[in-house]
């Protein structure tokens with residue numbers, strides 16, 4: 117099953133036009149190298165499968181290469197995904213189990229799918245912050261709420277902004293080694309615009325390739341406000357996918373929202 121394709125274009129004044137598929141098209145071939153080890157899916161898959169229940173329906177916002185969706189599908193959860201990028205969808209389809217998962221190629225910022233009534237929706241690894249500001253993030257949450265059944269749940273995994281991680285000029289550089297070579301992550305925090313610009317530099321032998329993403333962050337309180345406007349209320353906030361309650365030290369909390377009014 118595939119919904120009609122959209123080629124959704126955004127333009128910020130003075131900036132080149134940007135398609136919502138740009139990130140995925142650029143990152144599809146290296147996504148699992150960048151994130152595979154950092155966000156191990158097992159506890160997320162267990163938490164989401166438990167919430168969806170046996171034979172439950174789950175919608176993943178920004179399904180990507182299927183890091184979560186494929187193991188969820190393997191556990192019998194009926195997963196559908198939203199994904200803007202053709203390259204990401206092709207990557208998903210190339211993996212065992214990924215070819216069976218329905219993907220709707222629409223913009224997360226607002227969508228209308230044919231079959232609503234999902235038990236669970238999930239927006240993982242700060243994908244919500246890829247949307248360029250409050251209006252589109254809130255609109256995404258509202259669209260998600262419309263697609264959940266009564267007492268359905270929306271899980272948002274999103275980093276908690278922490279300016280102390282950056283130097284006085286707002287910069288941070290991390291270097292990692294992986295089986296292919298070196299992975300350097302350069303981040304710049306723009307406190308005025310509340311964005312973080314991240315460039316991953318991946319070396320593979322003498323070749324270095326760069327991959328860029330801008331994240332428009334929100335605090336947990338702001339997420340809760342957007343959720344309330346979308347008709348969702350906070351049920352729990354976890355430190356991580358283990359379900360332990362979030363605290364001051366939670367860098368990537370998981371917020372669990374439920375529909376407010378019976379539908």
Ligand SMILES: C[S@@+](CC[C@H](N)C(=O)[O-])C[C@H]1O[C@@H](n2cnc3c(N)ncnc32)[C@H](O)[C@@H]1O
Nearest residue numbers: 136140178179180183199200201204223224240
């Ligand atoms: C950070 S990746 C997360 C992938 C996957 N959920 C995971 O946990 O590994 C974000 C995904 O969302 C997709 N995406 C970003 N913005 C989008 C938008 N506005 N509409 C639809 N998909 C979008 C990207 O192409 C990418 O595949």
